[in-house]
Amino acid sequence: MSKYYVNKFLYTVDRDPELLQRYIDEPRTFVATWEQSIGPKLLGNEVEASTVHALTHEEREALINHDYVALFEMGAHFFLNLTIFIGIYDEPYMSRTGPLSFQREMAARLQHWRDKDYPSVET
Incomplete structure (x- = not known):
């Protein structure tokens, strides 16, 4: 896994409301665009x-x-x-089941990791 590149995607998209909206609206197109033109940029310049x-x-x-x-x-x-996924899913989940709804959903979906060591985040 290119942890650096995945983490760069998560970090940059989550911190830019326009990029996050594009990711929500058209994920396939946006991921391709990000990989080709946004991700390769160093230091945020052209x-x-x-x-x-x-x-x-x-x-x-x-x-x-x-x-x-x-x-x-x-x-x-x-x-x-x-x-990033709180930014995408928190509001829809909260409207159905209250505060921290998405976080509880994510925890439930990761329950099988409860007794395991978490995957390394080293890059």
């Missing part, structure tokens, strides 16, 4: 770019499908994984 990183097929599909369990299992940073 001049410097990296050609080293790319998402694997599994990472790409997990991001497209908002599969936070698969991302966790592949070693995406837990906090970055949690915060």
